[in-house]
Amino acid sequence: MTEFLADTPYVPASFHQWFEAARKTVYTQVERVPLASVHGWDCSPDLPAMTHRSGRFFSVEGLRTHHSRGVVPCWDQPIINQPETGILGILVKRVDGALYCLVQAKAEPGNINGLQLSPTVQATRSNFTGVHRGKSVPYLAYFQNAAPHRVIADVRQSEQASWFLRKRNRNMIVEVREDVEAIDGFHWLKLTDARGLLRIDDLISMDLRSVLACMPFGGERHVTRPMSPCGPTTTEEILSWITAARSRIEVRTEQVPLAELGQWRREPAAIVHESGRFFDVIGVQVKAAGREVGEWAQPMIAAHGIGIVAFLAARFDGELHVLVHQRAEPGFVDVVELGPTVQCTVRNYDRLPRETRPLFLDEVLTAEPDRILFDVILSDEGGRLYHTRNRHLLIETDERPDHPDFRWMTPAQLSGLLRHSHYLNMQARSLLACLHALATPAGPACVTAGGVESV
Template sequence: MSPTKTLRTERSARESADTGRRFTRSASLLDSTVTSNDVFHRWFAEQRVRNRFEVNRIPFKELRGWQFHPDTGNLGHTSGRFFTVEGLRVETNWGHHPSWAQPIINQPEIGILGIVVKEFDGVLHCLMQAKMEPGNLNTIQLSPTVQATRSNFTGVHGGRGITFIEYFRDPERGRVLVDSLQSEQASWFLRKRNRNMIVEVTEEVPPHEDFVWLSLGQIHQLLSRDNIVNMDARTVLSCIPFDAPNGPARWGSAGPFREGLVRSMSADQGSLHSAGEILSWLTDLKTRHSLVQRSVPLQEVEHWHVSADVIGHETGKYFTIIAADVQAPNREVSSWTQPLLAPVECGRVAMIVRRIDGVLHLLLRARLEAGVLNVAELGPTVQCLPGNFRGLPEEQRPPYLDLVLGAEPEQLRYDVVQSEEGGRFYHAENRYQIIEVGEEFELEELPGFRWMTANQMTLLLAHSNYLNIQARSLLAGLHTIW
């Protein structure tokens, strides 16, 4: 390696280590003089009452600008943009179901999910937005500085521009600290990805009544509460490369679990498998298994039926497609209609964790989902709608589901209900749990499962299509408890 390349590599390593320390310092600040916790909660409560938001279900015939295609039955926008609800046929040699067909959301464009950060008094703060989404249970949740599809930020909707989008479309205005393409819910989206970014700025950022500066420590406290921090914020937060903390516990008492978590965050601590072994294992799974995805007309998807106001499965399982009329005065467009995907129940998403030689390990499962980009991604130990598996024989139920459903309170390290993407999904919630097990839990891995450290998960997030959105949400939750 030439001297110039050596210097660049050394400088890059120093900058990366410095970035991790700065993020960890921000996470250690639990209150801030920039925006105190009291001020935030008053501001957030005011946001929920200041604007009048209404979301009402309507029959499909009342959709404006949307229509069922006469030849295919696909539900799409007359502009040809935004997204379509269409049929997908899946064939695979993975699992108990070699083929099936279902409706799926096809949105073939890469959006931007971005957080602007800036130092105040030597500590990084995140510029967060109180954003209304039609599918949110509580309408407004804390979102990134920007969450926008290409159709949005190129103005297809004909409304106002996206506030602060310039920091992400012209990242040279700041320093890019995080930048990776990550997937969304592959059971409901066809190969959907977003660019997850964190951009540091030094210039003065104009104030805006819908935005607030918070430390990562303040955001972590909010991540421990139900339905406050939205999915788009959680996925960006999960990509942060924290340094392992070397100070006292932020809350509660230090103990073996926290010690194991801190060691799990450290690159030089012992892991059951090396990063190379994990990547080779996942590559082998993708090589040995096939996934054929074929778009088909929605009207040809068997066992799914269209009525005046719902598209649903004949068993009542899985999800439905509905239509909604939305009134939102502070959005780029103040009134619109759109389809939304509505799951039939609250899901369960859980990560089993265990200390192995004093290092906390997380049990991940390689998952094939209908709309995944490349055969499989790593997901949580358990990820499902429990009702879909009620009454099925043991071999067709997700491994460890009964353990998760019967977990004792003293095993729960994280237990929060979180909303999924409110721009496309209606009242979609999952109960996210991190469940610690002891030495009685076998280390031997079932097919498709691997033990990993928090540091290994973070390293994978520097790249695309390794961890699914549910695993990323749980990683963001894990970082709230050190």
């Protein structure tokens, strides 16, 4: 990555120098260990779940899901349960009319490349209440007491609901007017530059993407002339469409002891699916520098294969729209959230009937190069997920699919929904951050979706 950063025209030299210096002081050394050797955790095969001996942080539990409209109507899986709300927050300030954001170089044990850019504050409740007995979280007070400042965004959002059970984070953007010093490991970065860095694989962390997506995306526009039953529509109609789905679709979950999960087995090194697909639950031992705690152990989820998250994009009356999909996942708080057009790991469908493949997956995989507006591989959350990544794609299409589970929306409409909780899933928010990047000067000049610097 270092060579690529140096050769990338939209990377400021000051950022490159800071990031390279941070590599020497912020890092993790991660060793995979047997589950029985995860120090500080109760991981015995006889126990119903893996839990930390403090009773805090998170647990790995067994879940059985019944989905009334699922391709697979019932399945078992391990899942991460962390019933607390963390804080993901970005401090921003204006300098000569331009917006700057305070980012930190953070090394998570699950990052495939070690160091990535994270929000100003990225902390679970267990972290910022000191359960780990480590250092305090820098800049936390700006978000716990934001009243003296301008709050641009403050909303709870979900994490990946296939791997996290009803987990939520408070996503915040707080604008300060006074000078705030960037301490070691932190850097004031121009917002447009931060969006430009989204074009680099595995650099902008998932948590930073989630908060960046909450930045207002110009004025919200309401389309008043639907062109088809599933074409452009008003935000009010979108809300009704989501509510109808939440009322119609039933997703029931029940906790099951890990040892009793169907089609999963416990091995010394991991809990694995008997097909060799999906993901494993592994154990890691971590040594770290530049973090609140210098050494710990934990279980993690390690996915099999790089996933795909993609929006199909089309223009209606000259304005860019993306095709969103109603998704029902076991970890959602309210049954359904809007996701990308395609969200899957292709290898998970290799042995399943062709009719089970996600709609529009083949159109995404066979897209001509001149149709691909954005293409980058970005990492998922590295604190619980190990080397887990998704290829992010924005693909322009001439097709106008007509399907009741899909709708066309503008980026501004998606941004409007992010003023509220639990309407856009993590993958859709990540792609919305990429749409923000397309509207910056470093992106293709032909792809614009409204004024970005409206805040």
